[in-house]
Amino acid sequence: MSTEGEYECIVIGAGVQGSFTAYQLAQRDKKTLLLEQFVLPHSRGSSHGQTRIIRKAYEQDFYTHMMEECYELWAQLEREAGVKLYRQTGLLVMGPESSQSYQLIKNTLHRNKVPMVILNQENFSQHIPHVNLAEGDGAVVDISAGVLYADRALKTVQGQFQKLGGVIRDKEKVTDIKPGSVVTVSTSAGVYRAKSVVITAGPWANRLLVHTGLQLPLKVVKINVCYWREKVPGSYNVKQRFPCFLLTEGEESKENIYGLPSNEYPGLVKICYHAGAETDPDQRDRQTDRSDIDILQRYIARCLPGLVPEPAVVESCLYTQTPDHHFVLDCHPVYSNIVFGAGFSGHGFKFGPIIGKLLCELSLGEVPSYDLSPFRIRRFQTKTKSAL
Numbered sequence: 001m002s003t004e005g006e007y008e009c010i011v012i013g014a015g016v017q018g019s020f021t022a023y024q025l026a027q028r029d030k031k032t033l034l035l036e037q038f039v040l041p042h043s044r045g046s047s048h049g050q051t052r053i054i055r056k057a058y059e060q061d062f063y064t065h066m067m068e069e070c071y072e073l074w075a076q077l078e079r080e081a082g083v084k085l086y087r088q089t090g091l092l093v094m095g096p097e098s099s100q101s102y103q104l105i106k107n108t109l110h111r112n113k114v115p116m117v118i119l120n121q122e123n124f125s126q127h128i129p130h131v132n133l134a135e136g137d138g139a140v141v142d143i144s145a146g147v148l149y150a151d152r153a154l155k156t157v158q159g160q161f162q163k164l165g166g167v168i169r170d171k172e173k174v175t176d177i178k179p180g181s182v183v184t185v186s187t188s189a190g191v192y193r194a195k196s197v198v199i200t201a202g203p204w205a206n207r208l209l210v211h212t213g214l215q216l217p218l219k220v221v222k223i224n225v226c227y228w229r230e231k232v233p234g235s236y237n238v239k240q241r242f243p244c245f246l247l248t249e250g251e252e253s254k255e256n257i258y259g260l261p262s263n264e265y266p267g268l269v270k271i272c273y274h275a276g277a278e279t280d281p282d283q284r285d286r287q288t289d290r291s292d293i294d295i296l297q298r299y300i301a302r303c304l305p306g307l308v309p310e311p312a313v314v315e316s317c318l319y320t321q322t323p324d325h326h327f328v329l330d331c332h333p334v335y336s337n338i339v340f341g342a343g344f345s346g347h348g349f350k351f352g353p354i355i356g357k358l359l360c361e362l363s364l365g366e367v368p369s370y371d372l373s374p375f376r377i378r379r380f381q382t383k384t385k386s387a388l
């Protein structure tokens with residue numbers, strides 16, 4: 001296989017965002033190369049793991065609107081590949097009735113006519129077993145929400161990309177990017193050229209952008225991915241129709257706590273804290289902060305009585321956060337044929353199909369299908385540094 005080549009587009013990073021971008025480009029018959037530094041599949045970035053939540057329940061209309069089409073794109077991929085990637089479970093959103101976040105989510109669901117059920121202290125336990133709804137908390141269920149089989153989804157979209165003639169070169173780290181009307185991309189094994197380049201490098205985004213003279217206000221944090229044992233096997237199982245859940249804030253913390261029904265590890269429920277300690281993406285195993293686990297233990301002891309409040313398994317993952325926790329989807333301010341998607345802030349997996357479509361459109365110089373003003377880098381103003 002050639003270690004040289006001319007492509008219409010090179011996508012750097014085969015996480016969920018780069019994989020869907022490459023797939024969209026190949027669907028448009030663009031000769032596309034997808035480069036990945038590690039051997040695929042790997043667990044060093046942000047897209048690995050068996051499961052992710054998919055939902056329309058957001059504080060902002062623009063996310064809920066994007067998810068309307070995104071569900072259809074997920075279903076299209078399932079049909080095309082003949083693979084099940086989504087399991088409807090519903091998403092139970094809980095939070096203080098008085099909190100802005102809880103009210104914004106409930107109102108956005110209502111305003112956008114998203115199918116939902118509002119629960120209260122009186123009827124909560126007959127709908128949701130084994131969960132204590134805290135005093136003063138409200139509860140709303142986003143009915144169409146559910147679980148995405150993440151590892152399976154990555155493998156599927158990468159496979160469809162290759163079936164469409166796309167080229168994946170993994171274990172090939174990009175070491176340099178030379179902007180120009182034809183962009184030159186150097187890797188540990190070769191040199192490639194393309195009319196456009198899409199950077200979807202997750203926690204390493206700024207390491208690549210520096211070659212183009214740009215730095216974004218991104219913070220990489222390590223997330224402890226915790227699994228908790230059911231005291232009675234099956235009580236929080238996806239087969240028992242236990243929902244995904246999202247606590248907007250609680251007495252333990254202002255940060256989200258979220259969980260998915262037991263699935264990948266029998267008898268174990270994945271519950272994580274939506275924050276973590278800053279880390280270098282290549283040094284994350286040295287980050288040993290476990291203060292998040294203490295918070296999770298206190299919450300589980302208080303509100304999830306059917307779980308042992310001690311993690312049975314702790315894996316890790318990375319978030320790349322922006323200051324406002326909204327994504328970065330934009331063209332380079334100087335080199336418009338260099339496009340990037342970054343800063344997905346711990347909630348970007350479900351948007352993969354629509355992010356792929358948008359980054360494909362930007363790389364082809366087309367007007368994007370959605371208003372990208374919430375995601376443009378100009379919102380950062382002084383925080384975006386030129387590395388020149």
Ligand SMILES: Cc1cc2nc3c(=O)[nH]c(=O)nc-3n(C[C@H](O)[C@H](O)[C@H](O)COP(=O)(O)OP(=O)(O)OC[C@H]3O[C@@H](n4cnc5c(N)ncnc54)[C@H](O)[C@@H]3O)c2cc1C
Nearest residue numbers: 013015017037045046047053174202317344346348349350
């Ligand atoms: C614990 C956890 C739970 C989450 N839960 C949810 C959820 O329930 N729902 C949801 O929607 N989202 C969720 N997310 C967020 C979601 O997983 C991420 O937003 C998404 O995976 C980010 O994808 P990405 O492609 O940007 O990054 P990544 O998956 O990190 O991909 C970037 C890729 O670029 C490669 N790369 C980097 N530098 C180079 C280089 N120089 N050369 C070649 N390749 C390079 C990396 O190796 C990597 O494979 C969660 C994330 C975590 C960590």
Ligand SMILES: O=C(O)[C@@H]1CCCC=N1
Nearest residue numbers: 053055256258274346347
């Ligand atoms: O993106 C999601 O749905 C999950 C739950 C909320 C926080 C992060 N990931």
